[in-house]
Amino acid sequence: MQVADSEGWSIQDxxxxxxxxxxxxxxxxxxxxxxxxxxxxxERGGSLDLVELVSELRGRNLGLPLLIRFDDILEDRLERLxxxxxxxxxxxxxxxxxQGVFPVKCNQQRHVVEELVICGKRWNFGLEAGSKAELLxxxxxxxxxxxxxxxxxxxxxxxxxxxILARRLGRQPVVVIEQPxxxxxxxxxxxxxxxxxxxxVRAKLSSRSTGRWGSSVGDKAKFGxxxxxxxxxxxxxxESNLLPDLRLLHFHIGSQINxxxxxxxxxxEAGQIYVELTRLGAPMGFLDVGGGLGIDYDGSRTASAAxxxxxxxxxxxxxxxxxxxxxxxxxxxxxxxxxxSGRAIASHFSLLVFDVLGSSSALPASIPxxxxxxxxxxxxxxxxxxxxxxxxxxxxAQLVRLQEAWNDALKFKQxxxxxxxxxxxxxxxxxxxxxxxxxxxDAIAQRLPKDQAIPEELAALNKAxxxxxxANLSIFRSAPDTWAIDQLFPVVPIQxxxxxPTRLANLADLTCDSDGRLDRFIGDGQxxxxxxxxxxxxxxxxxxxxxxxxxxxxxxxNLHNLFGTTNAVHIRLSPGxxxxxxxVVRGDTNADVLEAMEHDPRALLxxxxxxxxxxxxxxxxxxxxxxxxxxxxxxxxRQTTYLQD
Numbered sequence: 001m002q003v004a005d006s007e008g009w010s011i012q013d014x015x016x017x018x019x020x021x022x023x024x025x026x027x028x029x030x031x032x033x034x035x036x037x038x039x040x041x042x043e044r045g046g047s048l049d050l051v052e053l054v055s056e057l058r059g060r061n062l063g064l065p066l067l068i069r070f071d072d073i074l075e076d077r078l079e080r081l082x083x084x085x086x087x088x089x090x091x092x093x094x095x096x097x098x099q100g101v102f103p104v105k106c107n108q109q110r111h112v113v114e115e116l117v118i119c120g121k122r123w124n125f126g127l128e129a130g131s132k133a134e135l136l137x138x139x140x141x142x143x144x145x146x147x148x149x150x151x152x153x154x155x156x157x158x159x160x161x162x163x164i165l166a167r168r169l170g171r172q173p174v175v176v177i178e179q180p181x182x183x184x185x186x187x188x189x190x191x192x193x194x195x196x197x198x199x200x201v202r203a204k205l206s207s208r209s210t211g212r213w214g215s216s217v218g219d220k221a222k223f224g225x226x227x228x229x230x231x232x233x234x235x236x237x238x239e240s241n242l243l244p245d246l247r248l249l250h251f252h253i254g255s256q257i258n259x260x261x262x263x264x265x266x267x268x269e270a271g272q273i274y275v276e277l278t279r280l281g282a283p284m285g286f287l288d289v290g291g292g293l294g295i296d297y298d299g300s301r302t303a304s305a306a307x308x309x310x311x312x313x314x315x316x317x318x319x320x321x322x323x324x325x326x327x328x329x330x331x332x333x334x335x336x337x338x339x340x341s342g343r344a345i346a347s348h349f350s351l352l353v354f355d356v357l358g359s360s361s362a363l364p365a366s367i368p369x370x371x372x373x374x375x376x377x378x379x380x381x382x383x384x385x386x387x388x389x390x391x392x393x394x395x396x397a398q399l400v401r402l403q404e405a406w407n408d409a410l411k412f413k414q415x416x417x418x419x420x421x422x423x424x425x426x427x428x429x430x431x432x433x434x435x436x437x438x439x440x441x442d443a444i445a446q447r448l449p450k451d452q453a454i455p456e457e458l459a460a461l462n463k464a465x466x467x468x469x470x471a472n473l474s475i476f477r478s479a480p481d482t483w484a485i486d487q488l489f490p491v492v493p494i495q496x497x498x499x500x501p502t503r504l505a506n507l508a509d510l511t512c513d514s515d516g517r518l519d520r521f522i523g524d525g526q527x528x529x530x531x532x533x534x535x536x537x538x539x540x541x542x543x544x545x546x547x548x549x550x551x552x553x554x555x556x557x558n559l560h561n562l563f564g565t566t567n568a569v570h571i572r573l574s575p576g577x578x579x580x581x582x583x584v585v586r587g588d589t590n591a592d593v594l595e596a597m598e599h600d601p602r603a604l605l606x607x608x609x610x611x612x613x614x615x616x617x618x619x620x621x622x623x624x625x626x627x628x629x630x631x632x633x634x635x636x637x638r639q640t641t642y643l644q645d
Contacts, residue, residue: 009498009499009500010498011030011031011032011034011497011498013500014030014034014497014498014501015029015030015497017501017532018490018492018497018522018532019298019299019490019522019524020036020490020492021299022296022298022299022300022301023296023297023298023299023490023522023547023548024299024490024547026039026042026043027039027040027042027070027073027076027348028547029047030497030498031047031049032498033049033051033498034495034496034497034498034499035049035050035051035052035494035495035497036050036051036492036494036495036497036545037049037050038050038053038070040070040071040072040073040076040571040572040573041072041073041076041573042076042080044076045072045573046573046577047577048571048573048579050353050494050545051494051495051543053068053571053579054066054068054353054494054543057569060581062567062569062584063567063640063642063644063645064353064354064355064472064543064642065352065353065354065355065472065473065478065566065567065642066352066353066354066566066567066568066569067350067351067352067478067554067566067567067568067569068350068351068352068353068568068569068571069111069112069349069350069550069568069569069570069571070349070350070571070572071115071349071570071571071572071582072571072572072573073348073349074112074115074116074119074345074346074349075115075119077344077345077346077348077349078116078119078120078123078125078345080312081100081312081339081341081344081345082098082100082123082125084312084313084315084316085098085100085316085319085320085337086098087313087316088313088316088317088319088320088321089320091317091320092317092320092321092324094320094323094324094334095333095334096333096334096335096336096337097336097337098316098320098336098337098338098339099123099124099125099126099147099148099286099336099337099338100120100123100125100126100338100339100340100341101125101126101127101128101147101148101149101150101338101339101340102116102120102125102126102127102128102340102341102342102345102346103127103128103130103291103340103341103342104127104128104129104130104134104137104138105128105130105131105134105342105552105555106342106343106345106346106551106552106555107342107346107350107550107551107552107554107555108134108137108555109554109555109568109585110137111570111582111583111585112346113127113137113141114141115570116345117141117142117144120147121144121147124144124146124147124148125147126142126144126147126148126149126150126172127141127142127147127149127150128149128150128151128152128340129149129150129151129152129153130152130153131153132156132158132159132162134153135149135151135159135162135163135173139162139166139169139171139173142171143170143171145170145171145172146172147172148172148174148286148338149163149166149171149172149173149174150173150174150176150200150248150250150288150338150340151163151173151174151175151176151197152176152178152202152223152250153178154178154179155175155182155185156185157185157188157189160175160182160185160186160189160197161189161192161193163175163197164189164190164193164195164196164197165193165195167195167197167198168195172198173197173198174197174198174199174200174247174248174286175197175198175199175200176199176200176201176202176248176250176288177199177200177201177202177225177233178202178223178224178225179223179225180225180229180232180233183233183236183237184236186199186242187236187237187240187242190240190242191240196242196245197245198245198247198248199237199242199245199246199247199248200246200247200248200249200250200286200288201225201230201233201246201248201249201250201277202223202224202225202250202251202252203224203225203227203230203249203250203251203270203273204223204224204225204226204227204229205224205251205253205266205269205270206269207253207262207265207266207269223252224251224252227273230273234246234277234280234282237282238281243280243281243282244282244283246277246282246283246284247282247283247284247285247286248284248285248286248287248288248338249270249273249274249277249284249286249287249288249335250288250290251266251270251288251289251290252290252291252292252340253266253290253292254292255291255292255294255343256292256294256295256305256308256343257292257293257294257308258294258302258303258304258305258307258308258309259303259308259309260308260309260310260314260315260318263289263292263315263318263319264318264322266289267289267318267319267322267323267326268322268325268326270287270289271287271322271323271325271326271327272326274287274323274326274327274332274335275326275327275330275332278332284335285335285336286335286336286337286338287323287335287336287337287338288338288339288340289319289337289338289339289340290339290340291339291340291341291342291343293312293315293339293341293343293344294307294308294343294344295308295343295344295347295348295548296308297487297488297489297490297522297548298488298490298522298523298525298527299522300524300525302525304525304526305488306487306488306522306527307525312344319337319339320337323335323337342551342552343551343552346550346551347548347549347550347551348547348548348550349550350549350550350554351545351546351547351548351549351550352473352478352479352545352546352549352566353494353543353544353545353546354471354472354473354543354544354546355471355472355541355542355543355544356469356470356471356472356536356541356542356543356544357470357471357472357643358469358470358536359467359468359469359470359503359505359536360467360468360470361465361466361467361468362438362441362464362465362467363438363439363442363465363467364435364438364439367432367435367436367439368428368432368435370382374429374432375416375419375424375425375429377412377413377415377416377419377425377433378416378429378432378433378436380408380412380415381409381412381413381416381433381436381437381440382436384405384408384409384412384436384440385409385436385439385440385443387401387405388402388405388440388443388444388447389443391405391447395449395451395452396452398447398449399448399449399452399454399455399458402444402447402448402458403455403458405440405444406440406441406444406457406458406461409436409437409440409441410437412433412437413433413434413437416429416430416433416434417430417433438465441461441464441465442465444458444461445458445461445462445465448461462504462530463529463530465504466504466505466506466529466530467503467504467505468505468506468507468508468517469505469506469507469508469533469536469542470507470508470510471507471508471509471510471518471544472510472642472643473509473510473566473642474509474510474511474516474557474560474561474563475509475511475516475517475518476509476511476513476516476557476558476560476561476563477557477558477559477560477563477564477565477566478546478549478553478554478557478566479518479546479549479553479557480553480556480557480558481552481553481556482518482520483515483516486520488520488521488522488527489522489546489547489548489549490522490546490547490548491507491518491521491522491531491544491545491546491547492544492545492547493533493534493542493543493544493545494543494544494545495542495543496534496542499534501532501533501534502534502535503532503533503534503535504530504531504532504533505530505531505533506518506519506529506530506531507519507531507544510561510563510642510643511560511561511563512561513560513561516560518531559593559596559597562590562593562594562597562641563593563641563642564587564588564589564592564593564596564640564641565585565587565588566587566640566642567584567585567586567587567640568584568585568587569581569583569584569585570582570583570584570585586640587640587641587642588640588641589637589638589639589640589641590636590637590638590639590640590641591637591638593641594637601637605630605633605634605637608629608630608633609630612626612629612630613626
């Protein structure tokens with residue numbers, strides 16, 4: 001569907017329309033050319049024109065879709081997290097300190113984890129592992145003896161023994177007991193090795209979270225010990241002389257906590273549990289508040305699923321103040337505060353840029369002229385369209401007439417379909433009837449009043465009239481949360497933002513799955529089903545960015561239709577406003593994804609060669625055609641799974 005065009009559009013209008021002035025701070029703005037600019041160091045450093053950057057990367061044979069990771073943003077997020085806690089500690093005269101960890105599950109890519117470990121050394125920043133494979137990653141990269149390695153998830157004997165032995169490598173692993181039966185495995189492993197790990201316990205709090213993950217916590221949570229189980233665990237550790245190794249209390253109340261009040265309740269409960277554990281004789285020393293620090297995807301700063309009603313500083317203040325209020329009146333030394341912030345660290349640093357391949361629309365480009373022998377139903381639709389175009393009068397009266405006209409148009413369209421089914425109308429006349437119906441719908445949509453309630457079926461016309469822009473990506477690969485849990489990400493054209501967008505559309509990906517589309521976009525506090533876009537230009541690519549996608553998306557994507565990973569590049573600012581490319585990670589080739597599904601590309605090629613030889617012998621294929629076919633196949637095996645220029 002087209003929206004009205006007018007003069008006077010500015011980059012400020014685009015910033016407001018797409019929410020860039022809300023969710024983009026401090027990393028994304030619009031420059032004077034109408035392009036999105038990236039400030040990887042926030043207010044402290046230079047900026048890069050994203051359109052120019054993409055053009056230069058494509059010149060380096062890095063085709064679209066392209067995942068761009070700004071390592072400076074990753075470092076900046078770490079700095080902001082620690083600075084917020086340092087300010088809170090100073091403000092509330094907290095005598096302990098903050099020591100964070102990154103949950104590896106959030107983004108297991110090697111360069112990402114390596115960058116976090118390197119950047120985090122000045123704060124003894126650590127890692128959290130939720131599986132045996134993640135534990136191996138953490139052990140190999142985390143060489144700071146002061147950094148914590150939080151061991152979560154299900155644990156077998158081998159997992160626990162590995163953590164115990166890692167202490168002798170100078171690592172500081174903390175094995176968190178999340179299931180009652182893990183206690184016995186820890187005791188047995190400790191006896192066998194003559195050493196014990198640092199031990200933590202995860203409490204199953206009664207405090208309930210809100211939002212999408214609210215049901216994952218509470219009494220029926222997958223992980224954690226109930227209060228009776230917690231007391232039984234302390235007794236078993238005491239009996240086995242392992243209570244002196246109990247150093248950490250852990251809790252988790254869900255990802256993307258949207259309401260700060262929920263966190264306060266959980267902190268009060270956990271703080272009292274921490275105090276009681278010290279009274280039972282455990283030395284303790286660490287309180288791990290888990291993950292859940294949310295980010296504002298839609299910029300609304302509300303307690304919606306795609307936002308948060310608190311800032312990073314609010315979060316740090318509440319953690320520090322609440323824990324102090326629990327400990328100090330009871331004469332208990334305040335703990336070192338630990339958080340497992342993943343989304344808040346990784347989301348901003350990665351964005352996906354993809355191009356639009358084409359578009360479709362229900363609206364007819366033109367309507368055939370009337371002929372003398374047109375069926376009555378077609379003439380009725382022409383008359384209805386003329387009536388709509390000539391409507392005038394008060395808004396209330398016009399709305400009534402628009403509803404009546406739409407009812408008429410739908411009736412005449414049904415009459416035309418019935419005539420076609422019975423053989424009384426040919427295909428050209430049916431096509432004209434459909435074109436006229438859509439023209440009526442568009443004319444009605446353009447005349448709907450904007451300041452009063454609209455009947456539901458008329459309000460739905462905008463969606464029905466919307467176009468589809470075909471995007472060169474797979475959402476199952478690059479943005480699976482949009483499909484799986486209706487996650488909202490900012491989706492914005494990265495150029496032409498000094499021009500008014502004149503189309504309303506949704507985005508369809510390359511897969512043959514009807515769910516492979518983006519049809520929920522950030523609005524002003526509420527999701528919207530259509531995105532404002534610009535007309536396509538055959539001579540220039542139309543580039544769109546999917547932002548704030550650095551958490552979970554890259555590691556959770558699948559091979560739907562065998563679309564593999566995209567090309568990825570790591571960018572660092574250089575002095576003088578330039579940049580350097582630190583790492584290039586080539587996307588999957590067609591051969592790679594075939595092998596992942598246990599197909600042998602060489603065997604595939606050989607079978608097709610044999611088939612080509614047979615076709616040559618039968619006179620169905622020339623030798624030069626056979627060579628061209630096999631060359632194309634060999635080239636396709638080497639290429640990325642996405643469409644090429």
